Amino acid sequence: MKFLRLALFLVLSLCLFNKAHAQSSAELKRRRDKITAELEDLRREYEETRNNKRATIKQLNILKAQIGLREEKIKTVNSEIRLLNSQINSNTNTVHTLQGQLDQLKKEYAAMIVFAYRNQSAYNKLMFVFASKDFNQAFKRLKYLQQFGTYRERQAASIEGTQKELHVKINELDRTKNQKSSLLQEQEKEKENLGKQRSEQDKVAQDLSKQEGQLKKQQKNLQAQYAQINRQFNRALAREIAEARRKAEAEARAEAARRAAAAAEKARAENKSAAEIAEAAKPKVIERKTDSQILTATPEAAKLSNDFLGNRGRLPWPVGAGQVVQEFGIYRSEGITNDNQGIDIRTGAGAAVRSVFEGEVTNVVDVAGSYMVIIRHGAYFTGYVNLKSVSVSKGQKVTTRQTLGAAATDPATGETIVHFEIRNVETPQNPRSWLATQ
Template identity: 55%
Template sequence: MKLLRYFLFLFILCLGSVAFGQSSSELKRRKEALTREIESLNRSLNQTSSSKNLSLKQIRALNAQIRLREEKISTINSEVRLLDNQISDNTNVVRSLQAQLDKLKKEYAGMVLFAFRNQSSYSKLMFIFASQNFNQAYKRLKYLQQFSEYRKKQAMYIEGTSKDLNIKIEQLDRNKQEKSNLLSDQEKERRTLGVQKNSKSKVLTGLSREEKKLKQELSQKQRESATLNRAIANAINREIEEARKRAEAEARAAAAKAKAENKEAPDAKPISRGSSILAATPESAKLSSDFLGSRGSLPWPVTNGIIIEDFGNHTYGRNVTTENNGVDIKTAPGSAVRAVFSGEVAAVQNFAGSYAVLIRHGEYFTVYSNLRTVSVSRGQKVTLKQNIGTVITDAVDGTTEIHFEVRKGAEPMNPAGWLAN
C-alpha cells in the first residue's frame, strides 16, 4: 500500500507539472506575440512621427500600442498568478516530501537497529528453533526474509523520495526566480506604458491645437467611409432584391405547374423583404449556418496584422469623433488579402484608386476595402483563404492598412468577435 501511495503521489505531481507547463507556454506565446506587435507599432510610430505632422493615424497607432501594452501587462499578471499557484503547490509538495522522507528515515533507523541487535546467524537460528511447531518456524523464517526485503525497499523509497525532493526544491527555486524576472518585466512595462500615455496626451494636445486641420482630415475620412457604406448598402440591397425576385418567380412557377397538372397549388409562403430572404434556399441556409458556426475562429483577412482601430465610435481630441463599422488592420506593404470564408463575390467597387470587395456568405457579408489590386469579379465563387487582392500603401505616410467588416444583411457587426485570437 505504501508503494501504491508513493507512485500515486508521483503521478499527481506529474499531472500538475504538465498542466502548469501547458498554461505557462500559452501565456509566454501570447506575450511574445504582443511584444512583436508592439515593436511593429513602434516602427510605424517612428515613421509617422518623423514627418512632424500630427495625424489621426499617429494617435490611432498610439491607442493600439497602449492597448497592446496593457494586454501584455495583463498577460504578465496571469503568468505571475500561475507561478504563485505553482510556488504554493511546490512548497506544499516539498513539505510533504520532507515529512515523508523523515518518516521513512525514522522507520529505516528502527529496522537498522533491530537488524544490528539480531545480526548474528546464531540469533536468527535461535529465533527460528525457539518455535513451538514447524508451522511457526516456517512463518518466522518467512518473516526474516520479508523483513530483509522490506528494508531494501525502504532504502529505495528513501533514495527516490530524496531525488524527488531535490527536484522539487530546484523547481521551486526556478519558479521564484522566474517570478522575480516577471515582476521586473512588469514594472518596466508599467513605466513604458506611463511614458506612452504621456506621449498620447501631448499628441492629443497638439491635435486640439490643430483641430481645424484634424477636422479637415476627418471630413475626408468620413466622406470616404460614407461612400463605402452607400456602395455596400446598395450592393446588399441588390442581393436582397434579386433573392426576393427569384423566390417570387419560383413560387409562380410552382403554382403554374400545379394548375397545369390539375393539382392544388401549394400554400403560398410570405416572402420576406428583409435579409433573411438571402438564406431562403437550402444552400444559402447551410452557408449562413456554417458561417455563424465559425464565429470566433475565422482566419484574418491578412496573414500578419495588428488591429489599429476597433469597431465602434472613437474620440480624438475634444470635439473630433469617428465611427468605424469594422476594424482597420495594419499590415506589411504588398500583403495579400484573403477571403475569411467560402462564398460568392457580391460586388467589386473602385474608389478613386483603391478597391473594395464584398463577399456574400448566405445571409452574412464580409467587406475588404483599401485594396490596391483585385483578383476576383462579381458572381465568382471563392474558397476559404483564397487570395482576392493586395493591400494599398499610403503614398504620403507609407502606412499599409486594410479595412475589414462583417455584416448580417446590412447590419454591421464587430469583426473582433468573429476573427480567431
C-alpha cells in the same frame, strides 16, 4: 496500499497539470514575444517619423498602435503571472507532501534498523525460526526474515528516490519564483513605457491640433469614408438579398403551381365536381420568409452559414500581421462623432488581404479610389476595404485565407490601413469577437 494509491494519484495529477501548464505557458510566451517584436517594429518606424520634426497624423496613429499593443502585452504578462502562481502553489503543496512522505519513510526505516539491530545475531534469527510451533510456521518465519531484508533495501531506495524528487521540486519551485520575479519587473517596465507613450500621444495630439486642425480634418474624412463604405455595403447587401428573394419566390411559385396541378389532376381522377377541381387547382399562398431564411434557403447556404457561426472566435485575420488602430462602434474625436461598423487594421504596405472564411464574392466595389470586396458566407457577409488591387471577381468561390488583393497605402499619411467588417444579414458585428486571438 492506500499510501501507494495516493502517491500514484498525486504523480498523475501533477503530470497532467504540468502538461496543461506547459501548453498554456508556451502559448502565452509565444504571444508575448510576438507583441514584443511588433512593438520593436513600431518603435523603429516611430523614430523615422520623428525625424520630420513636425507632428504628423502617422506619428499619432503609431503611438495609438503602440499603446494598444503594450496594453495587450501587460494583459498577457498578467496571465503568465497567474499561471506561475498556480504552479508555485502546486509545487509548494508537492514539496510539503514529499517532505511528509520522506519523514514517514525515514521513521519507518529507523524502526526497521532498531529491529534489525536487536535481532542481528545469527543465534537470535535461529531461535526465532526454531521457536515455531510447526514446520509451516518455521517456513513462514524464514521467508519473513528474507522479505524483511528485501523490504529494508526497498525502503532505503524509496528514501533516496523521494529525496531526489524533493530536490528537483525545490529547484523547480525556485526557478518558477525567479520567472515570476522577472515577469513582474517586465510588467512594471511596460506600465512605465505605457504612461510615457500616453503622455507623448497627448503632446502629439496637441501639436496636431495647432496645425490648422489636421486632426479634425482627418476625423471628418473618416466620417465621410465610413458613411460611403456603409452606403456601398448596404446597397450590395440589399441587391444580394433581393436577388436571393426573387429566386426563392420564383422557385416557391413554381413548386406551388406544380402541387396545385397535381391536386387538380387527383381531383379529376376522383371524379370530383368542377368547383372542387377549380379549388384544388389554385396555388397556395406563399409564406413570406425573413431575409435570414431567404439567404439560407438552400442546404449549401445553410451549412455555410452554420459553419461560419461555428468558427466564431477562431476566424483568421484578414491580414497576416497588423494592429487595430480603430475599434468597432461609436467614438468621438476632435468634436466629430464617428460610427465604425468594423475595425481598422494597420498593416504593411502592399500586404496581402485574405478571406477569413470560404464563400462567394458578391461584389467588388470602388470606394474613394480603392476597392472593397464583399464575400457572402450564407447569411453572413465579410467586407474588406482599401485594396489597391484585387485578384478575385464577382461570383467567384473563395477559400479560407485566399488572397483577395493588396492593401493600399494613403499617400497623405504614408499609412496602410485595411477596414474589415462582418455582418449577419445587414446587422454589423464586432469583428473582435469573431477573429482568433493574435
